[in-house]
Amino acid sequence: xxxxxxxxxxxxxxxxxxxxxxxxxxxxxxxxxxxxxxxxxxxxxxxxxxxxxxxxxxxxxxxxxxxxxxxxxxxxxxxxxxxxxxxxxxxxxxxxxxxxxxxxxxxxxxxxxxxxxxxxxxxxxxxxxxxxxxxxxxxxxxxxxxxxxxxxxxxxxxxxxxxxxxxxxxxxxxxxxxxxxxxxxxxxxxxxxxxxxxxxxxxxxxxxxxxxxxxxxxxxxxxxxxxxxxxxxxxxxxxxxxxxxxxxxxxxxxxxxxxxxxxxxxxxxxxxxxxxxxxxxxxxxxxxxxxxxxxxxxxxxxxxxxxxxxxxxxxxxxxxxxxxxxxxxxxxxxxxxxxxxxxxxxxxxxxxxxxxxxxxxxxxxxxxxxxxxxxxxxxxxxxxxxxxxxxxxxxxxxxxxxxxxxxxxxxxxxxxxxxxxxxxxxxxxxxxxxxxxxxxxxxxxxxxxxxxxxxxxxxxxxxxxxxxxxxxxxx
Amino acid sequence: xxxxxxxxxxxxxxxxxxxxxxxxxxxxxxxxxxxxxxxxxxxxxxxxxxxxxxxxxxxxxxxxxxxxxxxxxxxxxxxxxxxxxxxxxxxxxxxxxxxxxxxxxxxxxxxxxxxxxxxxxxxxxxxxxxxxxxxxxxxxxxxxxxxxxxxxxxxxxxxxxxxxxxxxxxxxxxxxxxxxxxxxxxxxxxxxxxxxxxxxxxxxxxxxxxxxxxxxxxxxxxxxxxxxxxxxxxxxxxxxxxxxxxxxxxxxxxxxxxxxxxxxxxxxxxxxxxxxxxxxxxxxxxxxxxxxxxxxxxxxxxxxxxxxxxxxxxxxxxxxxxxxxxxxxxxxxxxxxxxxxxxxxxxxxxxxxxxxxxxxxxxxxxxxxxxxxxxxxxxxxxxxxxxxxxxxxxxxxxxxxxxxxxxxxxxxxxxxxxxxxxxxxxxxxxxxxxxxxxxxxxxxxxxxxxxxxxxxxxxxxxxxxxxxxxx
Numbered sequence: 001x002x003x004x005x006x007x008x009x010x011x012x013x014x015x016x017x018x019x020x021x022x023x024x025x026x027x028x029x030x031x032x033x034x035x036x037x038x039x040x041x042x043x044x045x046x047x048x049x050x051x052x053x054x055x056x057x058x059x060x061x062x063x064x065x066x067x068x069x070x071x072x073x074x075x076x077x078x079x080x081x082x083x084x085x086x087x088x089x090x091x092x093x094x095x096x097x098x099x100x101x102x103x104x105x106x107x108x109x110x111x112x113x114x115x116x117x118x119x120x121x122x123x124x125x126x127x128x129x130x131x132x133x134x135x136x137x138x139x140x141x142x143x144x145x146x147x148x149x150x151x152x153x154x155x156x157x158x159x160x161x162x163x164x165x166x167x168x169x170x171x172x173x174x175x176x177x178x179x180x181x182x183x184x185x186x187x188x189x190x191x192x193x194x195x196x197x198x199x200x201x202x203x204x205x206x207x208x209x210x211x212x213x214x215x216x217x218x219x220x221x222x223x224x225x226x227x228x229x230x231x232x233x234x235x236x237x238x239x240x241x242x243x244x245x246x247x248x249x250x251x252x253x254x255x256x257x258x259x260x261x262x263x264x265x266x267x268x269x270x271x272x273x274x275x276x277x278x279x280x281x282x283x284x285x286x287x288x289x290x291x292x293x294x295x296x297x298x299x300x301x302x303x304x305x306x307x308x309x310x311x312x313x314x315x316x317x318x319x320x321x322x323x324x325x326x327x328x329x330x331x332x333x334x335x336x337x338x339x340x341x342x343x344x345x346x347x348x349x350x351x352x353x354x355x356x357x358x359x360x361x362x363x364x365x366x367x368x369x370x371x372x373x374x375x376x377x378x379x380x381x382x383x384x385x386x387x388x389x390x391x392x393x394x395x396x397x398x399x400x401x402x403x404x405x406x407x408x409x410x411x412x413x414x415x416x417x418x419x420x421x422x423x424x425x426x427x428x429x430x431x432x433x434x435x436x437x438x439x440x441x442x443x444x445x446x447x448x449x450x451x452x453x454x455x456x457x458x459x460x461x462x463x464x465x466x467x468x469x470x471x472x473x474x475x
Numbered sequence: 476x477x478x479x480x481x482x483x484x485x486x487x488x489x490x491x492x493x494x495x496x497x498x499x500x501x502x503x504x505x506x507x508x509x510x511x512x513x514x515x516x517x518x519x520x521x522x523x524x525x526x527x528x529x530x531x532x533x534x535x536x537x538x539x540x541x542x543x544x545x546x547x548x549x550x551x552x553x554x555x556x557x558x559x560x561x562x563x564x565x566x567x568x569x570x571x572x573x574x575x576x577x578x579x580x581x582x583x584x585x586x587x588x589x590x591x592x593x594x595x596x597x598x599x600x601x602x603x604x605x606x607x608x609x610x611x612x613x614x615x616x617x618x619x620x621x622x623x624x625x626x627x628x629x630x631x632x633x634x635x636x637x638x639x640x641x642x643x644x645x646x647x648x649x650x651x652x653x654x655x656x657x658x659x660x661x662x663x664x665x666x667x668x669x670x671x672x673x674x675x676x677x678x679x680x681x682x683x684x685x686x687x688x689x690x691x692x693x694x695x696x697x698x699x700x701x702x703x704x705x706x707x708x709x710x711x712x713x714x715x716x717x718x719x720x721x722x723x724x725x726x727x728x729x730x731x732x733x734x735x736x737x738x739x740x741x742x743x744x745x746x747x748x749x750x751x752x753x754x755x756x757x758x759x760x761x762x763x764x765x766x767x768x769x770x771x772x773x774x775x776x777x778x779x780x781x782x783x784x785x786x787x788x789x790x791x792x793x794x795x796x797x798x799x800x801x802x803x804x805x806x807x808x809x810x811x812x813x814x815x816x817x818x819x820x821x822x823x824x825x826x827x828x829x830x831x832x833x834x835x836x837x838x839x840x841x842x843x844x845x846x847x848x849x850x851x852x853x854x855x856x857x858x859x860x861x862x863x864x865x866x867x868x869x870x871x872x873x874x875x876x877x878x879x880x881x882x883x884x885x886x887x888x889x890x891x892x893x894x895x896x897x898x899x900x901x902x903x904x905x906x907x908x909x910x911x912x913x914x915x916x917x918x919x920x921x922x923x924x925x926x927x928x929x930x931x932x933x934x935x936x937x938x939x940x941x942x943x944x945x946x
Contacts (some may be wrong), residue, residue, distance in 0.1 A: 111587015
């Protein structure tokens with residue numbers, strides 16, 4: 001009964017209620033959507049870390065991670081591998097060797113981590129191979145008499161393995177893609193030119209195009225000018241098992257692109273057997289066993305049972321390997337809640353004001369209700385419910401709109417291309433697919449109800465203070 | 476004037492409502508100011524760190540060096556050119572550098588590093604690297620000594636092991652980590668400073684000694700007196716390799732840089748790369764670092780440098796950071812935008828109520844001859860006053876906090892500090908003093924009020940007096 005009355009009361013002054021409802025709608029929508037975008041970026045970061053970069057659990061010599069000493073390989077690797085495979089919850093495992101070295105091309109060099117991998121089992125643990133850029137290679141699949149290396153996009157650009165060029169072919173295919181004639185004319189002076197670096201290319205292109213043209217066609221031009229010469233090579237040099245400098249020429253077996261410039265710059269994958277030949281390590285010497293689990297939720301239990309089975313080795317799960325990642329996932333949840341609380345606090349001012357008006361306006365009516373026997377508790381209840389309804393209607397509409405927009409944008413994502421450089425340097429992609437968990441909607445709903453209740457307290461107390469006799473006499 | 480008095484009195488007819496509406500503006504202004512202050516302060520601090528420990532505000536480089544950082548893209552040092560650069564009114568000093576990449580190793584430990592050939596005396600003008608030398612370190616021995624000392628409090632003895640191996644460039648940071656108040660500083664600090672003392676040597680031109688970053692030294696497990704091996708590619712594709720003694724450890728405020736920097740005396744560095752007398756860059760220390768002045772200086776210097784050189788300013792050299800800050804800045808603005816939007820609706824709600832309850836009063840006033848224009852201006856003034864009250868109160872509260880924050884930046888410890896460092900930031904948040912962002916809040920609130928006032932003004936001008944009187 002009282003619920004129905006409160007609900008009807010909301011709609012007695014439609015315009016006023018609608019202003020509050022719309023403000024709650026906008027506040028909740030803005031807040032939830034902003035959170036979904038931020039959360040999307042973080043979810044993608046964690047996904048990339050777990051699927052492409054670190055997987056779920058690492059097992060190695062306890063001292064290995066201190067400075068990646070080549071001598072610290074895992075003893076009895078076959079036994080360790082089978083012990084891992086027998087552990088329930090383990091989906092796949094792969095063994096890696098890891099050394100520090102330098103990658104060189106004719107003109108440039110960079111410091112890298114060289115990871116020796118077994119391509120078949122690697123594919124079961126990591127999804128990195130799925131990010132291979134088209135026509136750059138096939139992740140060690142084809143037979144070759146050369147040693148093969150699989151490298152990151154950023155490093156390939158840095159070492160001039162990926163170049164940017166504009167020639168007749170590029171211009172032809174651009175005109176095939178409906179790029180206007182005037183724009184192509186502007187590119188003509190560059191014909192036949194190979195740019196020294198991506199930066200140089202971007203700078204020169206920006207120099208001749210208008211902002212609008214850059215925005216509209218910059219992406220297409222970049223894609224067409226991007227060029228990878230098949231059978232490109234680089235030299236990897238490093239110290240072998242006896243601290244003697246060694247190295248070899250590797251042919252590129254693919255270029256991966258995970259939108260994390262730091263990882264792309266530093267990690268080069270080669271076949272285990274090639275690395276073993278060069279370093280003088282034995283055929284089954286590995287530095288790390290890397291595990292993918294069936295279920296991410298079981299991370300802590302599985303790593304505990306592995307640690308028990310393999311007491312002489314260090315077993316670390318992803319939250320220990322990258323504590324900042326785990327901590328950030330926890331911390332952002334708090335940040336989202338604080339952000340919503342700030343918005344709701346701002347909304348509360350409007351709700352308090354409106355409810356205060358409601359009480360003052362209905363002085364006579366409230367007096368009447370008390371006079372005919374409605375007790376104070378029920379009056380309090382009625383006002384509180386009205387306030388909760390007011391905020392909840394707006395909140396629900398806001399959440400529905402944000403969910404709809406999240407659904408729409410999640411399909412193609414939102415591309416913050418102009419911030420790509422900065423975001424990718426921190427390991428975040430600029431192409432964000434907004435996403436938010438159902439539990440966040442529940443939290444927000446609870447917060448909205450609390451806001452409704454809290455903002456009704458002051459006006460409701462005002463109503464309780466009314467003396468029925470006086471209230472009845474007011475005009 | 477009369478209008479203003481009327482508006483002011485009107486405000487207090489419903490005191491509660493005025494207060495709540497003003498409070499909502501106060502709330503938004505307070506949050507927005509504090510948030511902006513922290514954002515702007517942190518950007519400034521980060522840029523300053525990057526500029527002052529690495530790039531400087533302006534550099535003269537070989538024209539291709541920035542795009543392709545190889546040893547071949549260098550230029551020969553020319554003292555005549557240097558004099559010309561120094562004659563610019565805004566240039567205080569020219570600091571020659573030779574910057575390159577190398578593989579550093581110590582036995583089995585190897586790592587890619589940034590090699591920086593410098594003239595130690597000249598760096599005083601810019602990177603002040605001598606100020607960033609590690610002065611104290613809580614080694615296991617020094618922690619043992621702390622534990623043995625009966626005069627040191629239990630709390631310090633408990634805290635010290637948490638910071639084992641942490642390096643300090645100032646005593647004040649050591650004091651902060653060990654939770655010692657300024658009052659107790661004189662009691663404990665002298666002993667602690669003695670226990671944690673860390674001795675560095677200097678590097679001199681012509682001597683094969685180096686300074687390395689603290690993080691790098693820990694990774695390579697190198698201490699003072701140890702030898703570091705550098706291997707790289709020299710001028711015109713020669714092999715470059717050399718052995719150097721570690722003379723000192725520096726701790727740079729940029730964790731990324733701290734993890735890879737090796738300082739060599741300039742001539743030793745040129746020798747390593749077989750590039751005698753060549754430079755990769757001349758960093759310029761400037762008198763005035765205002766954006767506009769820097770831009771003008773860059774333009775003037777552009778005419779001075781030779782054809783194969785170019786002048787770069789800090790923004791270009793810290794592109795990635797500029798882009799990160801930009802993304803962060805925009806997202807911060809969106810959040811503040813949402814907050815203000817919500818408050819704007821609150822203000823509009825108040826305007827709506829005011830108009831509804833005074834419908835009859837308006838009718839009466841106009842009926843007895845008050846101009847509609849005057850009525851509208853009173854309403855406008857009323858709302859502006861509400862906004863103004865909110866702004867003043869919000870700004871007052873925020874300013875107190877901000878002024879305090881400018882003097883006492885937030886410094887993070889433990890896990891939080893690690894997370895900051897993981898993102899290449901110093902674990903420190905600095906407030907930005909009172910500046911133009913204050914004006915923006917005023918503009919936004921004023922805009923909000925003017926948007927809200929549109930409704931009653933339309934009502935007033937479209938009012939039929941007869942109908943209004945009957946309301």
